[in-house]
Amino acid sequence: MVVQYLAFVIFSAFAIIGAAMVVWSRNLVHSALFLVMSLFGVAGLFILLSAPFLAAIQVLVYIGAIAILIIFAVMLTRSMTAIREPFNAQSWLGAVIGAVLFVALVAGMILPVWGWGSLPTLPQSDVVGTTRDIGIALVSADGYVLPFEVASLLLTAAMVGAIVIARED
């Protein structure tokens, strides 16, 4: 139990420090690398929550594909790597939204302890959260087959759009 607690602290530190440095770093490539660190921390938290499938997908998709494409895009635009000052004009808006979200999440957890409202309860189910269960839930008719198919349609549309934009003629 102590080991799990220690792991939780380490992974949380990875996620939080990484996320903070994404915003504060003066170097765009460093920001992208800190994003990787943050995502890695989140993957670790998924493992502690007994969701190994999500953790592996987190590493494979977010670090293995998305983060690498971000870094690739930054490297390709040479002028971007030379920028040493934060230049996001909407940083204040982002900060406000982030703060509101943070306060809402913390309030949702703390207020029930003081007797206002009730703690959000997890949906009761006998599903133990193995990969097989996730798979069955995703494609069974009484599960999430409709959102799943709509999401794949969206991804296909995005892919077709990308190909259309990339075509020269």
Add this chain to the structure above:
Amino acid sequence: MASFLTTLLVVAIVATTPLVLAIPLIWIERKVAARIQDRLGPNRVGPWGIIQPIADAIKLIGKEDITPAGTDKVVYNLAPIVAVASVVLMWACIPFAPNLIGVDLEIGVLYIVSVASLGTMAIMMAGWSGNNKYALLGAFRVVAQLVSYEVPLVLSLLIPVLLAGSMGMQDIVTAQQGMWFIFMAPVAALIFFISAQAETGRAPFDLLEAESELVAGFNIEYSGMKFGLFFAGEFVHVLTNGVLIAHLFVGGWWGLGVSAEGGILSNVLGLIYLVIKTTIFYFISLWLRNTLPRVRIDQLMNFNWKFLVPISVANLVITSLLLKISQVAGFAVDLTTNASFTAALPMTLLLLGGNIALILGVIAIYGFNIRRDRVQEEAQAEAIAHAPSH
């Protein structure tokens, strides 16, 4: 506390094994390359030059640790560590024998693929932080190559998962008790082998360190042991691919006299069988590396996106369709429980037939396309030859 210490010990052993293996692997690699090129190879240090890699390692450690001017120091120093770590992490859930495995994760195969993708990250970090345009060009090629070849790799990896009904490495190996998956899915095995070779970045796919084009590629600014770490990572990656193919397609530690329950005899024999199978695939990989010329970047991408990916998708569709048919027809066997050779035979023949049909279809389509292109080219040449001259 005792269990925690045991875990710690297992972690140390599993993490050290691939790194120690890298030392003899360098010698084997050089010897095999030398024999293929009609040379003797290292033969000065020790009998048959067997301790040459140790001498090399001492030399690499003794070299001056140079950090070029203008590098991004943290990223520069982190890159070789991530490169080796991504390969070593894969060994956490690779079984050695019926009872010898670091951790038998439920998502074993997915875990291996996801930590392997960290290697791409490491090469990008190395290419960018060195502040060198050749290194950066090498890193660009990495994204093009490694990310592209991950698609057929994962698609062909799905076939053993589909057949075994599990992503756990031990489950996939146990499911091959009666019949190796290579007989059920030869196309998937071949595609996996080709994409795995591309993932290691070795000839004929060694564009990320094409010496004649990029001087040295992404690792150009590295020297001493940091340079050595990239190579240690690459050597171990090739071996890891051998182990993975052995496990996924030719039954891993299964062999005569091995029982799934374990026991000392089973574990020892299982390890020996695994080493033999791995060595065969490792050798084939070296053989390809030393005999095939490098492909061009456009050939590399065309081969992946216009050849490997469509075939992998078709293969996946055909295999799952045939599995469903055999289930409906009633001769499908649950490979996790009942898996004797004769019981698995009808299903194997059906899947093998599907694979052969796929291969014939691919040959027919490509033959037709090539013939059509040639006719067009000849018509164009004819038109130019007969054009009225001015």
